[in-house]
Amino acid sequence: MYKTRLVLQHEVRTILTSKSFLFSVFGIPLIGAILFGLASLLNQDTRASSVVNVLLNNPNQKQANGYIDQSGLIQNLPENLPPHALIAYPDETAARQAAAAGEIDGFYLIPRDYLQTGRLTYVTTDYSPLRDRSSSWLIEHVLRLNLLGSDAQLAARVAVPLNVELKPLAPDTQRDDDNPLTFFLPYSVAIAFYIVILSAASLLLSSIANEKETRVIEMLMSSVTPLQLLTGKIIGLGIVGLLQTAVWLSISYVLMRLSGSAFELPQAFQLPISFFVWGGIFFLFGYAVYASLMAGLGALVPNLREAHQATTIVVAPLIVPLVFIMILIKEPNGVVAVALSLFPLTAPVAMMTRLAAANNIAWWQPAAAVVLLAITTVLIVRAVARMFRAQILLSGQTFKTKLFFRALFGKN
Amino acid sequence: MNAVEVSHITKTFGALKAVDDVSFAVEQGAIFGLLGPNGAGKTTTIRIMLDIFRPDTGTTQILGGAMSEAKKERIGYMPEERGLYQDISLERCLLYLASLKGVSSNEARCRAQNYLERFDLLSHKRKKVKELSKGMQQKAQIIATMLHEPELLIVDEPFSGLDPVNTQMVKDLLREQRQKGVTILLCSHQMHQVEELCDRLVLIDHGKVMLYGPLEQIRRQYAGNAILLKTNGEIPPLPGVIESVSQNSLTRLALANGANPQDILQTLVMQGVIVEQFEIALPTLDEIFIQVVSGKGKIL
Numbered sequence: 251m252y253k254t255r256l257v258l259q260h261e262v263r264t265i266l267t268s269k270s271f272l273f274s275v276f277g278i279p280l281i282g283a284i285l286f287g288l289a290s291l292l293n294q295d296t297r298a299s300s301v302v303n304v305l306l307n308n309p310n311q312k313q314a315n316g317y318i319d320q321s322g323l324i325q326n327l328p329e330n331l332p333p334h335a336l337i338a339y340p341d342e343t344a345a346r347q348a349a350a351a352g353e354i355d356g357f358y359l360i361p362r363d364y365l366q367t368g369r370l371t372y373v374t375t376d377y378s379p380l381r382d383r384s385s386s387w388l389i390e391h392v393l394r395l396n397l398l399g400s401d402a403q404l405a406a407r408v409a410v411p412l413n414v415e416l417k418p419l420a421p422d423t424q425r426d427d428d429n430p431l432t433f434f435l436p437y438s439v440a441i442a443f444y445i446v447i448l449s450a451a452s453l454l455l456s457s458i459a460n461e462k463e464t465r466v467i468e469m470l471m472s473s474v475t476p477l478q479l480l481t482g483k484i485i486g487l488g489i490v491g492l493l494q495t496a497v498w499l500s501i502s503y504v505l506m507r508l509s510g511s512a513f514e515l516p517q518a519f520q521l522p523i524s525f526f527v528w529g530g531i532f533f534l535f536g537y538a539v540y541a542s543l544m545a546g547l548g549a550l551v552p553n554l555r556e557a558h559q560a561t562t563i564v565v566a567p568l569i570v571p572l573v574f575i576m577i578l579i580k581e582p583n584g585v586v587a588v589a590l591s592l593f594p595l596t597a598p599v600a601m602m603t604r605l606a607a608a609n610n611i612a613w614w615q616p617a618a619a620v621v622l623l624a625i626t627t628v629l630i631v632r633a634v635a636r637m638f639r640a641q642i643l644l645s646g647q648t649f650k651t652k653l654f655f656r657a658l659f660g661k662n
Numbered sequence: 663m664n665a666v667e668v669s670h671i672t673k674t675f676g677a678l679k680a681v682d683d684v685s686f687a688v689e690q691g692a693i694f695g696l697l698g699p700n701g702a703g704k705t706t707t708i709r710i711m712l713d714i715f716r717p718d719t720g721t722t723q724i725l726g727g728a729m730s731e732a733k734k735e736r737i738g739y740m741p742e743e744r745g746l747y748q749d750i751s752l753e754r755c756l757l758y759l760a761s762l763k764g765v766s767s768n769e770a771r772c773r774a775q776n777y778l779e780r781f782d783l784l785s786h787k788r789k790k791v792k793e794l795s796k797g798m799q800q801k802a803q804i805i806a807t808m809l810h811e812p813e814l815l816i817v818d819e820p821f822s823g824l825d826p827v828n829t830q831m832v833k834d835l836l837r838e839q840r841q842k843g844v845t846i847l848l849c850s851h852q853m854h855q856v857e858e859l860c861d862r863l864v865l866i867d868h869g870k871v872m873l874y875g876p877l878e879q880i881r882r883q884y885a886g887n888a889i890l891l892k893t894n895g896e897i898p899p900l901p902g903v904i905e906s907v908s909q910n911s912l913t914r915l916a917l918a919n920g921a922n923p924q925d926i927l928q929t930l931v932m933q934g935v936i937v938e939q940f941e942i943a944l945p946t947l948d949e950i951f952i953q954v955v956s957g958k959g960k961i962l
Contacts, residue, residue: 253762260758264750465745469806471714472739473762475731 253474257482258489265453265490274449275494279501286505316345316357317389321364326400327392336388342373349375358389431519436579436607443599444568446533450491451540452561454483458548459557477635484541491537525605528616535623536598539630540564543658546634550654563651567595571603582608592619594626633658664723665690665814665845666711671720673706680706681717682869688862693836693846695856695863695877697947699955703869704849705742708816712739725814735764738812742819742849744803748792752783755791756806763810770809777805781831796823804832808839815839818849833859853947865954872954881944884953887917889926892939900926914943 265271316337317324327336337354339345345357356374364370372386395405461467470479543564551557571578571590578587582604590600597619604611637657666688673681681703688694698704709715711722713729725733747755753774760770778784781801786794794802800823807817820836821829836846836859850856856863857877865873873880890912891897897906897913902921907914917923923942930937945953 256758256761264747268749461745461747464748465741465743466747467745468714468741468743469739469745469759470762472712472737472741473734473759 254478254482254485257474257479258486261457261483261486262490264457265487266493271490271494275497276501279498279505283501283505314354315388316348316354317360317392318342318345318357319360320362321360323360323364324392324396326396328395328402331388331392336392345373349373358386360393429519432607433579435519435521436582436603437575439606440571440575440578440599440603443529443533443536443602444572446491446495447536447540447598448565448568449494450488450537451544451564453487453490454541455544455548455557455561456554457483457487458545459551459554462548462551463553480545480635483545484538488534488537488541492533495533521606522609525602528605528620529602531620532598532602532616532623535620535627538627539595539598539623540568542627542630542634546637546658547654549634549637550657560651560654563654567593568599570596571600574600575603578603579607582611588615591615592622594619594623597623630658663690663726664688665692665725666694666847667723668707668711669721669723671707671710671717671722673703673710673715673717679869681710683720684864684866684869684871685720686864686871686874688845688847690845691840691843692861693840693848693859695860696847696849696866697851697853697856697863697951698866698872702866704866705818706869707866708739708818708847708849711816712737735810736813738763738807738810738815738817740803740807740815740817740820744799746791746799746802746806749790751788752778752791752794752802753787756802756809759806760809763812765810773809773811774805777809781805781828797825797828800824801828801832804835808835812844814845814847816847816849819851820848821850821852821855829855853951857947865951867955873950877947880950881947884945884950885942886945887919887921887923888943889915889917889923890939890941890943891915891930891937893930894936894938897930898933898935900929902926912939 314334314337316339318339318341324338337348339348339357342357342359345354345359348354349356352375356372359371359373361367361370370389391405391409394408395402398404398408461470474482544561547560547564548557551560574586574590577584578590578600581587587600587604590596591604592615593600601616601619605616664687666686668687669685671681671684672679684703684707696704696707706715710717711724711729712734722729725736727733747758750758753771756774757767757770760774761767765773774787775784778787781804783794783798783801783805786798791799791802804817804820807815815836817836820832824832833855836848840846848856848860860877862876863873863880864871875883890909891914892912897915900915902918902925903915904918905916907916915926917926927937927940930940
């Protein structure tokens with residue numbers, strides 16, 4: 251047990267300090283966060299500046315505009331207005347000269363009868379038929395402020411008079427087929443389970459193949475038994491997989507909080523606590539099965555390159571639920587869906603997809619799937635432990651699919 | 663007392679009999695040579711000794727009994743196919759391998775410091791192993807084998823990839839270990855190194871023991887009837903000498919069957935020849951190895 255713990259600690263430490271792992275855990279969410287943050291910043295002034303507007307406009311432009319106020323309305327400019335963003339000109343001639351000199355992109359002409367008609371003219375040096383109306387957000391903001399007697403708070407309220415929070419009188423528990431969530435919620439669950447199980451199990455394959463390739467395995471064999479090595483790796487890398495999932499979930503949650511959003515699904519799409527309990531159980535057994543299979547694969551392949559080529563054999567059953575995803579979502583209680591969610595190798599992804607797709611799955615079905623998966627886990631771990639023998643680990647022969655299945659079924 | 667006793671072990675892989683009724687013993691505190699050409703069964707024999715492989719038949723006794731988990735911590739093994747983690751620092755790699763041998767972190771760090779200093783690797787301890795040169799990695803491998811201060815050291819080709827200075831350093835280290843009472847089982851193709859270090863040896867070919875015993879005894883056993891001679895002048899015709907061949911500054915005289923080297927020496931003296939060097943010509947281990955492996959030797 252002591253040596254298993256040493257192997258476990260080594261695996262966890264090695265993975266946690268590897269650059270590629272740190273990038274996948276923190277780098278990818280960070281990139282997502284940056285994109286998310288940028289989108290949020292743009293959304294803060296949705297009336298003022300849309301993404302389309304930003305894309306259409308040249309970022310190198312000064313974005314300076316002028317105005318000629320013939321109505322005498324504008325008395326004050328907003329305090330936080332960037333300098334030279336909006337420049338007052340006494341007459342049209344002066345404004346035209348400034349535009350021709352490139353000092354401003356264009357200018358607004360606010361006529362005397364503005365209060366009666368609401369009309370104004372924008373004269374620009376760069377006419378674009380695709381120019382979004384929202385590009386006039388600044389002058390709109392200035393006019394609104396002055397129309398309201400320079401009361402900034404009132405102007406802000408008039409700009410966004412509503413912040414509606416919807417509360418249904420009687421919660422609708424029936425999912426609407428036209429709602430995109432009907433597809434995307436179970437689809438996201440399927441993809442998430444596929445990625446989490448596969449990425450955690452793949453760590454095991456890489457770890458063993460790497461030790462074989464660098465010949466460390468023989469040094470290890472003189473200190474620990476193959477079973478101690480296998481157990482330490484499965485538990486250690488499982489912890490890493492869970493940690494990675496937890497970090498991803500935490501970062502997603504923090505990002506949503508920072509953006510002022512909350513992950514609140516409509517009543518009909520809310521996932522019960524039992525979903526998360528089943529999720530934990532199916533992850534653990536799913537990981538144990540696939541990590542063991544990957545370990546068996548790692549024991550047979552001579553190097554990392556062949557390891558990655560051979561992965562398809564093991565990953566194939568995990569992909570099957572994704573192939574049948576539409577059936578799983580549209581007919582979660584159909585024959586195909588039930589069969590896939592009971593078959594142990596497809597159960598983790600298929601059953602969780604069904605549980606996310608419908609809230610009327612008979613309780614005995616996930617229970618039966620877990621029992622079958624648990625039995626399979628025991629059988630596969632035993633089979634792989636047999637494969638995980640020094641003789642196989644120390645051999646350097648080329649990988650053959652037939653050899654893998656023969657070894658798995660104890661026929662070599 | 664023997665540190666290792668291998669008794670009639672046999673191991674078959676499919677149709678290949680890798681080890682065929684091999685027996686030998688290694689005395690405690692000795693440096694013992696395990697020799698053989700590629701594919702002779704040396705590595706399989708070692709793996710059986712270490713309980714990595716189970717023999718089909720036969721038994722092994724290591725450090726006074728059957729191999730056990732606890733005994734693994736008393737043995738240092740450097741395999742022929744070297745292996746260190748490439749993507750972690752040298753120090754971490756050494757400490758992890760030592761921890762698997764039951765050495766505490768602090769103790770291992772302290773010992774590693776000494777060994778790294780001795781092998782001129784101290785300034786490289788924070789570098790990733792893959793950043794080290796081949797020779798440095800070889801020295802690191804030797805340190806990893808010795809860091810837990812084993813009682814039995816099994817080293818397979820320890821001099822491979824080392825320059826003369828480092829070769830000498832490793833030789834000194836092995837001698838030092840022997841003086842401390844460590845038993846060393848040395849596998850090498852470099853016969854002059856084995857000759858220099860080993861007291862006894864076993865030579866395996868095609869899984870079978872071809873030679874076994876004290877080095878000197880084996881050399882005498884394979885000695886032809888010949889002498890090496892150095893005189894101050896020309897060597898006169900001598901009775902019983904059938905061939906005379908110059909070997910560097912010496913002359914090798916092959917004697918006829920029944921001719922006695924002492925009679926040759928006496929004749930030379932009586933003829934007034936000044937004899938500067940006279941010795942029985944013993945074959946080198948290289949010569950014996952080739953002779954035995956090519957099938958011209960005596961099979962024990």
